[in-house]
Amino acid sequence: MAGEKEIEGAIPTDEDLIERFQNGDLYAFDLIVKRYKDQLLNFVYRFLNNQEQAEDIVQETFLRVYRNRHAYRRVAKFSTWIYTIAGNLARTELRKRKRRRLFSLSDIGIENKDYEISSDDFNPEAHVDTLLHDKVIQREINRLSPKFREVIILRDIQNLSYEEIATILRVPIGTVKSRVNRARLRLQERLKKLL
Amino acid sequence: MANCNRISDLFSEYVENDLSRDDAAKVQAHLAACPSCKERVDQLTALRQRLTGMHQIKTTDDFDLVLRARIQMSKKIGRPTLLPQFFYNRPPLFSYAMATAAVLLLVFAGSMMLSPQGDTSRNSANPSPYTFSKSQLTFPFDRVRPAAGGLKRPASSDTAKDFTQPAKTSVVELAGADSTAEQDARRQRARRAMKKYVIPVSF
Numbered sequence: 001m002a003g004e005k006e007i008e009g010a011i012p013t014d015e016d017l018i019e020r021f022q023n024g025d026l027y028a029f030d031l032i033v034k035r036y037k038d039q040l041l042n043f044v045y046r047f048l049n050n051q052e053q054a055e056d057i058v059q060e061t062f063l064r065v066y067r068n069r070h071a072y073r074r075v076a077k078f079s080t081w082i083y084t085i086a087g088n089l090a091r092t093e094l095r096k097r098k099r100r101r102l103f104s105l106s107d108i109g110i111e112n113k114d115y116e117i118s119s120d121d122f123n124p125e126a127h128v129d130t131l132l133h134d135k136v137i138q139r140e141i142n143r144l145s146p147k148f149r150e151v152i153i154l155r156d157i158q159n160l161s162y163e164e165i166a167t168i169l170r171v172p173i174g175t176v177k178s179r180v181n182r183a184r185l186r187l188q189e190r191l192k193k194l195l
Numbered sequence: 196m197a198n199c200n201r202i203s204d205l206f207s208e209y210v211e212n213d214l215s216r217d218d219a220a221k222v223q224a225h226l227a228a229c230p231s232c233k234e235r236v237d238q239l240t241a242l243r244q245r246l247t248g249m250h251q252i253k254t255t256d257d258f259d260l261v262l263r264a265r266i267q268m269s270k271k272i273g274r275p276t277l278l279p280q281f282f283y284n285r286p287p288l289f290s291y292a293m294a295t296a297a298v299l300l301l302v303f304a305g306s307m308m309l310s311p312q313g314d315t316s317r318n319s320a321n322p323s324p325y326t327f328s329k330s331q332l333t334f335p336f337d338r339v340r341p342a343a344g345g346l347k348r349p350a351s352s353d354t355a356k357d358f359t360q361p362a363k364t365s366v367v368e369l370a371g372a373d374s375t376a377e378q379d380a381r382r383q384r385a386r387r388a389m390k391k392y393v394i395p396v397s398f
Contacts, residue, residue, distance in 0.1 A: 063266055188242050
């Protein structure tokens with residue numbers, strides 16, 4: 001039953017928690033939420049560049065975990081399972097956004113233009129403001145195609161392993177590696193002045 | 196250089212120390228001879244550090260509360276509750292426009308409900324509230340006749356008096372009590388007068 005496998009004082013693994021939750025322990029679900037909410041939020045936020053939407057999608061992710069908890073099998077890592085759900089939702093959101101492009105004023109296109117103008121006179125000797133730099137980097141990440149964007153976020157911002165990323169995206173590891181490489185080279189090219 | 200392009204495929208793994216010894220040696224040899232690639236690799240290292248060190252955002256305080264509410268809601272309606280994206284990224288004035296439209300709609304609906312024209316007999320004759328026969332959509336001239344005062348404006352002198360007498364102030368009342376020639380004529384006049392105002396409805 002719940003917590004059977006737990007040794008006193010040991011931190012339960014994600015897989016233990018979801019198993020407890022599958023057996024009806026709602027507190028285990030709360031722990032999962034606590035463990036993953038910020039992590040997933042950062043992933044989706046970097047992907048969509050909109051905190052409100054990101055939070056909505058992370059909530060939807062947990063809602064789906066809640067509703068489909070019995071679909072999870074212990075053979076897979078829980079983290080890749082939940083990331084797959086969040087990633088799918090975020091990608092769907094991106095596609096919807098594309099369709100809505102005409103109606104949205106704050107779309108990426110406008111911001112890109114804005115940045116391209118200001119980047120020409122960007123002065124690397126200027127006062128270093130980490131947050132500002134983060135913003136510039138974020139914009140460049142958002143200029144990458146979604147395929148490159150998701151691998152660079154998962155690998156370099158979220159520090160997931162290539163194996164995990166390959167499982168989440170359901171592509172071979174070699175593909176992940178080459179995408180990461182190309183994404184990094186592209187970012188390096190565009191952020192030269194900042195680096 | 197073609198060689199630079201080929202070797203750059205390995206840069207990412209080189210930066211992560213993830214290359215085989217042979218490949219790593221190949222890259223190192225190239226970097227020693229190619230300053231532009233050396234610079235590139237240095238920048239890639241810096242980029243990786245920057246990305247790893249990017250600030251982390253946190254969920255808002257009411258995250259758990261909202262999540263719980265959504266779970267409850269999804270239990271009730273039996274499906275996910277992702278908001279239609281129409282509600283995000285709208286132009287700033289959009290919400291005001293929507294609010295105004297909603298208020299206008301409410302006022303309109305309210306006035307419709309409060310107006311004395313609500314005819315309950317219609318519902319009993321016609322079970323569905325959305326289907327009407329043609330006769331229900333046109334003015335029932337044969338069933339109404341002008342009130343005693345007709346459609347003529349009362350003379351200004353006795354306006355006040357007229358308004359105190361409810362029977363005279365109503366423009367139409369149900370016919371059927373008597374039908375004299377005078378009333379027929381009045382009905383004709385009323386029909387002509389009403390035609391000006393009633394838009395004929397036909398399908």
